[in-house]
Amino acid sequence: SVQTGGDGASLKPVWMLPSRCRRSAGVEWFLKPPERRRVDVAQLAPGLGPAYLDSPLKGRVSFTEASLSDSSIIIADVKMSDECEYICSYLNLPSGLFVRIVTSLVVLAKPINTASPVTVAAGAAPVVVARCNSTNGKPAAQISWATGVDGNATVTETPGTGSTRTVTSELWLVPTAADNGRDVRCVVSHRAQEKPETIDMWLSIEYPPQVTIAVYDDEWYVGGGNARLVCQADGNPPPSAVTWTVPSDLMPGTVRVKENILTVPKVDRRMNATFVCEASNRLGVGRQRVTPVIRGEPYCHAHRARPWGSTRDTR
Structure with a gap:
């Protein structure tokens, strides 16, 4: 499951048996952080109803239905720390098989996008005339430029908060007086955005x-x-x-x-x-x-x- 931080996530196990052959004596959910022991999250037993155990998800996790016919869980207000493997375990009857189903939750972080021109003096050498930042995105954002000027762009990527990435793109140009006030646009694309974000700015060339x-x-x-x-x-x-x-x-x-x-x-x-x-x-x-x-x-x-x-x- 792929979700954006702050949204809700639904984890549904994929059963290998048809429903007519499936009867459970109980369902348990665990989360398995990387390189750490698993943590009990939720249990559902016949006649007892759901139980939510002491875990990082307590207060945010619930079964879709308080019924063994649907063992899906919903996690509210998804956080970056919720990203890991989730294990659903159940005892299948009448076969007596103990079944485990593993699913993964991938959490996206929507970046904060900003851009601004850099005031420079007209000259004969290329300099940075505009800068675009996409901060704390997961995965890293893609940045492009839509301009009417004859310039080149550079891109650098650095670690952000937690597992996020920060991307910076700089527009380089040999600045002339004719470039002052020209419109340039930074375009940021990211999986957590509904559509690419375009930021308009106007070059500031002194002469x-x-x-x-x-x-x-x-x-x-x-x-x-x-x-x-x-x-x-x-x-x-x-x-x-x-x-x-x-x-x-x-x-x-x-x-x-x-x-x-x-x-x-x-x-x-x-x-x-x-x-x-x-x-x-x-x-x-x-x-x-x-x-x-x-x-x-x-x-x-x-x-x-x-x-x-x-x-x-x-x-």
Whole structure:
């Protein structure tokens, strides 16, 4: 019999004689732990009813019926320590044969499954980016990964509590900024589970800021007003600040800067300058520069922005 810990187990002896030829003068159940003497569990005798002896099962074991016609027993709240051989003995009449039937109880332990991403910095070498644990299972669980990333998994198995096993699987990857936030799933399969358990998580890859500048070409013409440059900085952790500078360190006096947006209220040829956007986090600095092309007259097409570059740690 195979049961999950905490459930109930029914042990039914398999009789070799047909029921019409079987008559018992009494039934006894014993348990036989490995490398230990057998322990009396329960007895059933004609006219006396069931008796439950002092054993690890006392209070949890009972006969299915208080009748010699069915000598099956039920064990409630099965524990890992209940796993062993069980012996049913009876005296068959009229043959006078003393019969023993041995059955085994196998107890499964449902594991506790957990998983989490491992925060790492983008780099050129493989590192562990996610970890999945299946703790105290019996038998050992099977762990697989469902991902959209080009990684490899390793699996280790260690002893758990009692006769259980703990399985750990690690997902290895050469982490890039593009992998940050990607969904990966740990899938744990085990005999004590009704179906495989899937745990979703999102990768946490840290990287220095990556900077682009959006240029609205149709705003940059002589006589135009409120021409804009928009600095877009992405990083993990998020950039703490965005600043605008010019290589000469002399920002034109009419230029206005508010957070990541640089605005020129009125455009003239003197605004043909190079502007640098810089963003930083604790991993580094990202920079991008742009020199807007100032035209003599406005565009006639629809208003649109043109991204300019994507760099980090450049000057």
